[in-house]
Each structure stands twice: as C-alpha cells, then as structure tokens.
Amino acid sequence: MGFHRWKRVSSKITYHERFIRARKDELESPTGERTDYVYLEDPTPGTVIVLAISADKQIPLAKQYRYPIGDFQYNLPGGVIDPGETPLQAAQRELREETGLTAADWSEVGNYHPMASHFTRTAHFFIAKNARQTTHKQWDCYEEIEVVWMPAEQAVEKILSGAFNDLELAFAILFAKTKGFFE
Amino acid sequence: MGFHRWKRVSSKITYHERFIRARKDELESPTGERTDYVYLEDPTPGTVIVLAISADKQIPLAKQYRYPIGDFQYNLPGGVIDPGETPLQAAQRELREETGLTAADWSEVGNYHPMASHFTRTAHFFIAKNARQTTHKQWDCYEEIEVVWMPAEQAVEKILSGAFNDLELAFAILFAKTKGFFE
Secondary structure: OOOOOOEEEEEEEEEEEOOEEEEEEEEEOOOOOEEEEEEEOOOOOOEEEEEEEOOOOEEEEEEEEEHHHOEEEEEOOEEEOOOOOOHHHHHHHHHHHHHOEEOOEEEEEEEEEOOOOOEOOOEEEEEEEOOEEOOOOOOOOOOOOEEEEEEHHHHHHHHHOOOOOEHHHHHHHHHHHHOOOOO | OOOOOOEEEEEEEEEEEOOEEEEEEEEEOOOOOEEEEEEEOOOOOOEEEEEEOOOOOEEEEEEEEEHHHOEEEEEOOEEEOOOOOOHHHHHHHHHHHHHOEEOOEEEEEEEEEOOOOOEOOOEEEEEEEOOEEOOOOOOOOOOOOEEEEEEHHHHHHHHHOOOOOEHHHHHHHHHHHHOOOOO
C-alpha cells in the first residue's frame, strides 16, 4: 500500500478539455496485486501567485467571479505560467497584466502542490515588495478583475475571522505576516 | 465577461471516474455571445482538514506517499466527508482513524475553496486542542500513513523556510500560530 513500491504497468489520458486532463495509471504491487489510480495531470507548466505589498503596507486583492462556486472571490494576482517562462517571469507578467503594478524587490516563498492526492500541479508563491502602479491593466479575454487595495493588517484580521475563502490568498498573507513583511 | 451575468444554457457531465468528475456548461452573455465553461464538480460532500495540538504544543503530521507528484508529503490529518456526516463529525472521525487521537476542544477555522476557478470543492478546516492518544489508527485500504509528531514552533519554522509543500498544512499551521494557539 501507499503506492511508493507499486510499479506502473500502463498509463493513458482518459479525458482532456481545456485545463482539465485526467490520467489513469494501472499499478502493480510487489505481491502482484493490481489497481488503477485516476488523477489530474496539469496540462500547464504550473501556476504563480503574487502577494504584492506597497511601500505603505497595502496589498492589492483581485476580486473576481468564480463560476464553479457561483460567487465572487478575493484572490491574489496570479495565473498560469506560459511555455518558456520562468516562474518569476510569469509572476511579474501576471502582476503587471492584472493590476498594472511592478516591483523591484521579489522573493520566492516556496512551491506548493495544491491537491497532491489527485493533481500534479505545482503553484509557485512570490512576494513583491515596494509594488507601485507603473502601467495599465491588460485583461485576458474572459477576465473581469476588480483590484481592491487593503491594508495588510486588515487582510490578516479578515483571514483570522474566516472572511476570505481562497486558500492561496490566506496562506500567502499569513506567511508574509509571520515572516515580518508587514512591519 | 466575468460570467456573473451569463446564463446557463445547458450543462452536462463530460467525465466521471472515482473522485474526478468534469462538467461542461454552455453559457450565454447578455449580448447573446456563447461559450463553454469546463470545470470539476466535487462528487463528495467536501473535505475536512484537522490541525490537532497536544497539551505540550506538539502537532501530529501525516506523512504519506502522493502518487501524482511521485513523492512523500507531510499533510494534516483529514479526508472526505461521508454522506450524512457534518464537517465536524468527519473531522473527528478522520483524526481518530488516521492518528488514534481524540480532543475535547474543537474550533472551526473556516471554509475554503482550494481551486475555485475550476473546482466546486469546499474544504473545512478545524483546530483540535488538547489532542491525545485514545485509540489505535484505522487506515483505509490504500492509505499508509506515518504519524510524525513535531513541536508546533518547529513546524512554523519549516513553513517559513519552504520545507513543506502542502498548502493546507502550511495555511492551517500559520493560522494557528497567528491566532495564538501555540502560546
């Protein structure tokens, strides 16, 4: 059990449409037992998430409608890495496109697997300090993003009271808080 | 754009195997434009994640092999809500089954959508204080979980250095740290 000693006997894509690609692997245990493992394979190079912080400790939140949950949600700027981009390049591009902000001081928070039991995806988290408005927003065709500026400490309070429901946003803001980025 | 003013014209399940169910909706904008939205529909009532804390501020981590990423990962105890269970009942059951622990003092951290752009899932986070060993682990058929106890503050340090890669674990531990649960 646990699958780390199981051998992959076969593997095939069982569904693929847009960002959703399912794969089914047939596995064999050391004792010859067989089972299938069905999971999502990320058809993209991964995603980036950017917590930008202005000189006066405000953070830009991206308010957007999330069709699968039927509601608006506060997120951090971010998106899918384009082929050939490094994660940092993608982070800088997504921040610029979604908010019109640039920043000179970038740090990498770490890489996370949002749902490692069923999804191969890696999400790369960044913090961009001293972010400031330098250009205009450029939205993708189906994006409609409202940028809402919030004092960092107010965002922390909202997370502690359960007012946000995006896990990536909640994690990144508490990471920055704990590491002293808001001081 | 943004889809909040779009009307659902049709909806169908385009794939379903085990925990992976894809749905495709045809949408129509107020101006008559049509598009498809492909997303994952959670075939379960949602998931629970439990951060348990012992009286001496240690936390049990669940180390398990995650087949889609081809590596071991530290997670928090948790799993899928069974039909008819409340999220709290599921949290108590999963903690007991995966670690053999029970706790008298439970608080709900909040509900999160792990990937609201493409997945309907809700994940319910709980903190269980004064957790202690009262029974034996009962694993599901395909689970092989090693329970690793770690001082809470050491886990925080590991998150700040990027040593963990499970987002749910990292968020829950920083939430508890920020809210004073480790003091």
